[in-house]
Amino acid sequence: MTTPTPRSPMAPPRAFLWSRRIFLTLLTGFVLLPVYVMVSSSLKPLADVTGRFRWLPSELTVRPYIDIWSTVPLAKYFVNSLIVAGAATVCSVVIAVFSAYAVSRYDFRGKRVFTVTVLSTQMFPGILFLLPLFLIYVNIGNATGIALFGSRGGLILTYLTFSLPFSIWMLIGYFDSVPRDLDEAALVDGCGPLRALFRVVVPAAIPGIVAVAVYAFMTAWGEVLFASVMTNDTTRTLAVGLQGYSTLNDVYWNQIMAASLVVSVPVVAGFLLLQRYLVAGLTAGAVK
Amino acid sequence: MTTTTAPAGGPAVDTSPSGAAAGGPRRRTGRLRRIGLPYLLLLPALVLELLVHLVPMVIGIVMSFKELTQFYIRDWGTAPWSGLDNYKVSVDFDAPVGEALLHSFLVTVGFTLLSVGLCWLIGTAAAVFMQDTFRGRGLLRALFLVPYALPVYAAVITWVFMFQHDNGLVNHVLHDQLGLTDKPSFWLIGDNSFLALLTVSVWKGWPFAFLIVMAGLQNIPKELYEAAALDGAGMWQQIRRITLPSLRPVNQVLVLVLFLWTFNDFNTPYVLFGKSAPAAADLISVHIYQASFVTWNFGTGSAMSVLLLLFLLLVTGGYLALTSRGRRTAA
Numbered sequence: 001m002t003t004p005t006p007r008s009p010m011a012p013p014r015a016f017l018w019s020r021r022i023f024l025t026l027l028t029g030f031v032l033l034p035v036y037v038m039v040s041s042s043l044k045p046l047a048d049v050t051g052r053f054r055w056l057p058s059e060l061t062v063r064p065y066i067d068i069w070s071t072v073p074l075a076k077y078f079v080n081s082l083i084v085a086g087a088a089t090v091c092s093v094v095i096a097v098f099s100a101y102a103v104s105r106y107d108f109r110g111k112r113v114f115t116v117t118v119l120s121t122q123m124f125p126g127i128l129f130l131l132p133l134f135l136i137y138v139n140i141g142n143a144t145g146i147a148l149f150g151s152r153g154g155l156i157l158t159y160l161t162f163s164l165p166f167s168i169w170m171l172i173g174y175f176d177s178v179p180r181d182l183d184e185a186a187l188v189d190g191c192g193p194l195r196a197l198f199r200v201v202v203p204a205a206i207p208g209i210v211a212v213a214v215y216a217f218m219t220a221w222g223e224v225l226f227a228s229v230m231t232n233d234t235t236r237t238l239a240v241g242l243q244g245y246s247t248l249n250d251v252y253w254n255q256i257m258a259a260s261l262v263v264s265v266p267v268v269a270g271f272l273l274l275q276r277y278l279v280a281g282l283t284a285g286a287v288k
Numbered sequence: 289m290t291t292t293t294a295p296a297g298g299p300a301v302d303t304s305p306s307g308a309a310a311g312g313p314r315r316r317t318g319r320l321r322r323i324g325l326p327y328l329l330l331l332p333a334l335v336l337e338l339l340v341h342l343v344p345m346v347i348g349i350v351m352s353f354k355e356l357t358q359f360y361i362r363d364w365g366t367a368p369w370s371g372l373d374n375y376k377v378s379v380d381f382d383a384p385v386g387e388a389l390l391h392s393f394l395v396t397v398g399f400t401l402l403s404v405g406l407c408w409l410i411g412t413a414a415a416v417f418m419q420d421t422f423r424g425r426g427l428l429r430a431l432f433l434v435p436y437a438l439p440v441y442a443a444v445i446t447w448v449f450m451f452q453h454d455n456g457l458v459n460h461v462l463h464d465q466l467g468l469t470d471k472p473s474f475w476l477i478g479d480n481s482f483l484a485l486l487t488v489s490v491w492k493g494w495p496f497a498f499l500i501v502m503a504g505l506q507n508i509p510k511e512l513y514e515a516a517a518l519d520g521a522g523m524w525q526q527i528r529r530i531t532l533p534s535l536r537p538v539n540q541v542l543v544l545v546l547f548l549w550t551f552n553d554f555n556t557p558y559v560l561f562g563k564s565a566p567a568a569a570d571l572i573s574v575h576i577y578q579a580s581f582v583t584w585n586f587g588t589g590s591a592m593s594v595l596l597l598l599f600l601l602l603v604t605g606g607y608l609a610l611t612s613r614g615r616r617t618a619a
Binding site: 012013016019020023024027028030031032033034035037038041049050051052053095096098099101102103106108111114117118121122123124125126127128129130131132133135136157158160161164165168193218221222223224225228229238239242243253256257260261263264267268271272275278279282283 | 325326327329330332333334336337339340341342343344345347348351410413414417418420428429430431432433434435436437438439440441442443445446447449450452454455456457459460464491499500502503504506507522523524545548551552554555558559572573576577580581586589590593594596597600601604
């Protein structure tokens with residue numbers, strides 16, 4: 001402990017090691033408990049989840065995974081969520097790339113106003129603009145016939161603006177870290193600014209863009225408030241549809257857990273595969 | 289930020305080749321395009337933010353001065369003006385509506401302070417403990433991010449199951465297995481609901497703090513630790529003297545973002561309790577949602593939202609002024 005050596009390679013004091021071990025073990029338990037409940041309950045027969053809680057299933061069954069598709073129209077909700085979250089992600093990323101490129105590479109009047117305004121929208125309580133947005137969409141629908149309320153389009157439009165501020169913010173930092181010499185060279189070679197953006201800057205910033213896409217997809221996939229107000233029977237997304245299992249007379253907890261698992265797998269798998277990029281993106285951009 | 293290589297004044301633009309190659313008129317349109325280009329690039333983001341955030345906000349403020357009940361939803365412009373009536377109702381703390389709003393506000397403040405504090409503490413501790421490499425660190429990091437990655441409704445509905453009175457895990461452990469309670473407790477109604485909400489919120493929220501602090505730690509130069517170790521500083525001292533002070537700028541933003549997200553959180557309580565939350569866990573977002581959509585009184589709901597926004601503006605402004613000044617004097 002008294003030998004002066006740099007932090008990383010040296011053996012930390014025992015007290016530190018023990019507190020680390022205890023803390024991380026407890027934390028792992030806390031984190032994994034619901035995950036365990038979700039996985040184990042999804043493999044239980046109904047009797048196991050209606051009676052007193054059991055740590056282990058009395059018998060393993062995949063029945064819940066078959067029944068979830070017929071108890072509620074889960075496949076329809078799934079497709080709706082995929083369309084909404086996918087479209088919102090693509091639009092959000094493309095728009096954020098344009099905005100971040102402008103802020104990162106150009107000096108223009110109103111730059112600061114723009115970044116501050118966009119970021120400050122993060123502060124608004126969703127409930128504040130839910131009511132007016134609801135009315136705007138209804139009125140746009142009445143006036144022009146473009147159905148935004150109750151349609152996937154309205155939800156896509158709404159969700160992409162949710163992830164936009166953070167995405168722009170993160171990409172500005174990321175683009176700043178891409179050497180300007182690179183796109184200047186491309187401009188000298190006769191590329192237009194947009195070609196320089198897509199040929200040079202975007203490829204160099206792929207980790208940041210991936211991180212932003214993951215964030216945008218997760219935001220849209222998990223949102224509940226607007227989904228509960230702005231969807232109808234045909235456009236319902238998973239966020240609302242999953243509650244269908246608990247409003248019936250019987251509560252099929254095993255099916256709820258199975259359905260929760262099924263709808264979580266795409267995002268969690270994607271997130272865990274790409275989390276490296278997210279951390280790298282945050283390191284380069286947001287936390288600088 | 290990182291403006292190291294760039295001289296001031298749009299360096300990328302000035303080397304544009306169109307001007308060099310062509311004469312007068314083309315040069316002028318080229319310059320026009322160059323001046324307009326950044327605005328053109330910003331246009332989509334600007335239009336969307338205006339449509340979905342800023343215009344609705346203005347309309348929300350207008351609505352808060354109207355008597356906007358269900359009869360006027362179809363054509364809200366015709367709703368009669370009501371002056372400050374909606375605000376008077378909202379802040380009349382002796383009448384039921386105002387009293388309920390005040391109660392909900394206080395619950396939200398208490399909940400937010402506790403949740404943000406715990407999320408920050410756990411996230412920072414985990415990130416600092418995992419700063420050095422050890423076996424299984426990568427796996428653990430992935431595991432810790434699972435609550436953040438799970439969709440809110442899937443995660444929270446699992447907690448709903450765990451908190452069930454008859455068939456939930458929590459009562460099974462506390463009552464059946466450990467015998468800590470005389471009889472099974474109710475977790476999703478009554479006073480316990482606050483504790484349940486806090487647990488779920490911390491479980492869901494701390495990985496974000498972990499993620500951000502972890503990213504922040506990677507920007508601390510290794511030489512600082514090496515120099516400190518040479519001077520004989522121990523592990524704890526290094527954490528206190530180097531790690532935590534270096535995280536200050538990251539923390540300034542992190543705590544604010546956590547605060548705003550937690551204070552405005554709707555998804556967690558909504559999935560946990562349904563449309564009407566128990567009084568002990570009546571968070572402000574759900575409260576306003578209920579006041580608006582269940583009673584279809586949009587005017588009062590809007591007034592409450594505007595009051596909420598004013599409060600958040602005040603807190604954010606005060607917080608930024610306070611923390612920025614602290615940082616300046618410390619530097």
